[in-house]
Amino acid sequence: MTTPTISRDRIRSIAQREAQAFLQARPQSARLAEQTEQHYLFGVPLHWMADWGTPVPLFVERAQGAHFTDVDGHEYADFCLGDTGAMFGHSPSPVAQRLATAAFTGYTAMLPTADAAIAGKSLTERFGLPFWQLATTATDANRFVVRWARAITERKKILVFNGCYHGTIDDVFVDLNPNDPSAPPSTRASLLGQVYDLTQFTDVVEFNDIEAVREKLASREFACVLTEPALTNCGMVLPRNGFLAQLREACDATGTLLVFDETHTISAGYSGYTGLCDFLPDMLVAGKAIAGGLPCAVYGMSESIAQRMRTAKEIAPPGHSGIGTTLSGNMLTMALLATNLTEVATKEAFNQIIVQQSKLSAGLRDIIDRNALSWSVTQLGARSEFQFCATSPKNGSEAETAMDAELEQAIHLYLLNRGVMITPFHNMTLVCPETSDADIEQFLMAFESCVKELCQP
Ligand SMILES: Cc1ncc(COP(=O)(O)O)c(C=O)c1O
Known part of the structure; x- marks a missing residue:
């Protein structure tokens, strides 16, 4: 035919x-x-x-x-399911029931509840990273992660993959030239009101091109590689056999953090794409579906990264860290996150x-x-x-x-x-x-x- x-x-x-x-x-x-x-x-x-x-x-x-x-x-x-927010179904019953009862016990107090203990344990069991922080959207979680990565490595640059999307965090909107991939990358032309030259601190290579990654990271200027384990926002691009393990090695060899944004790739299984790998990222982001489709995102980190984050906070002068938003991890969100993790996303x-x-x-x-x-x-x-x-x-x-x-x-x-x-x-x-x-x-x-x-x- x-x-x-x-x-x-x-x-x-x-x-x-x-x-x-x-x-x-x-x-x-x-x-x-x-x-x-x-x-x-x-x-x-x-x-x-x-x-x-x-x-x-x-x-x-x-x-x-x-x-x-x-x-x-x-x-x-x-089959869109809120572009992932509803991937456990619209209004999953356990979340809906919890929402109904939690509606009468307070929404936000800027203090933790018992649900924080349940959700934290559940996140660690699921993704293998010991420490977590909350954000309200995956965009914010990515923004905070990049900020932490820069703070603890004292490096300014980040590396992303061509065609990536990590929410509306500005730093990642850098593209290779489609007509000449060897030409210098540029800030995404469609961005509105962006006045900074994003290429100053963001570089970009093709996914699955480990040689290009190694070449960039060799300069030891990069705080982190931020990537989805499979690209899901330019259509779908799966990692070639061994690519992610090689990426892990390249990051380790150069003191670069490896960040997996699992906001969409959580579709791969109970522990996201990370669960299919025989190594862990240094940091991991999940959002959208993580609390049953209610505004909530999480980011996790390894023990050694957590230690460096504590130190960075301790030695920073008093004042705003630039990380966090008032409603993140609020009482209601934590109730729904704990319920969704333990009863729905099983x-x-x-x-x-x-x-x-x-x-x-x-x-x-x-x-x-x-x-x-x-x-x-x-x-x-x-x-x-x-x-x-x-x-x-x-x-x-x-x-x-x-x-x-x-x-x-x-x-x-x-x-x-x-x-x-x-x-x-x-x-x-x-x-x-x-x-x-x-x-x-x-x-x-x-x-x-x-x-x-x-x-x-
Ligand atoms: C991989 C990835 N990360 C982060 C985000 C941002 O999520 P949100 O729009 O909920 O902040 C998206 C949104 O589509 C995404 O696809």
Whole structure:
């Protein structure tokens, strides 16, 4: 079978038809959009909510488990799951129940509760790092980690991988030149209001290129390498065999801290991707799903890093450390974190979601093969990504080259109109413990019919 050509005209005509169908079937969303347009910049509380490619924002009425219902009464199988925040299902029962009782016992006192002891023990058992701190978002946790790394190493630079995303921490938005990777990197052009030259203190190389890492770290100027163990924000890029162990060695050889941002890669298993490695990072960040989708993030550190952090704090003059926010680790958050870690994000839950994602990934691959498309599916535990390239990309540049915003949006809209939602950014699909075989079947049927329409001559 020859690879079919998907024409731009076909993509556009499908997208146009689907946009009309979306609007026609959602009068209540359209009505609410008229109201919110008057009060919100871009018509939505957070401008990303307008990134779905829908003609008006999709207004949600309620969400439970693997499903949500919009204000027009349409039900969706949710494979976006709040871009990971709800990867243990919407409103997981133990968290919901705890939330109901904790609602009457105080929210924030800037003091620890008994839940802090439970959550701390649970984090250490899960990820293997002995000490933890709280933040309110994964962005903040990454920001604090970078700050600590600089403080304890007394080095200014950090190294990241091309195509990375670690939240809106400014330091990481440095890119290689897509036309000439040997040219000097530059600050990401899309950043708004960024006045600093980020390349001054951030350098970037391709993921899976250990020689490039070694070359950079040899200068001993880098406080840390901050990375996801697999890149999940430019499509998906898995580490090559041995790459992460070599990265660990390169960091050790040069006194550079290795930081794993497991905010998304926690999908790999109970202990995140770290659990698949036979070494630990120096520091680890997790957020989004860690307290069942409520605002909470954590960062952990090894004993020796903790000791250096204590010393840095002790010798610093009195005053602001630049690390922390008032509501981080508040009473309510700690209650939900402890509950989610011990009762929801269990080994059993991970086993289940990985089995379900394997079924979804196999089904997607099968459809791609039967339709002779040069696309690939890359799975990382509970999440997968279908990408418009024949084999899984090996670095950020390859992953970005494979992206096609127009095609993505047409597919996403097509799926939405058939009761299936995936993330608006690239083609990530995530499952939660309630994702059923029927949900997966619904996804695969809609996907296949979309692919067939796209491939028509
Ligand atoms: C790997 C990674 N780290 C950190 C973040 C930031 O999370 P938040 O937006 O909750 O701060 C994201 C967000 O997508 C992420 O993908």
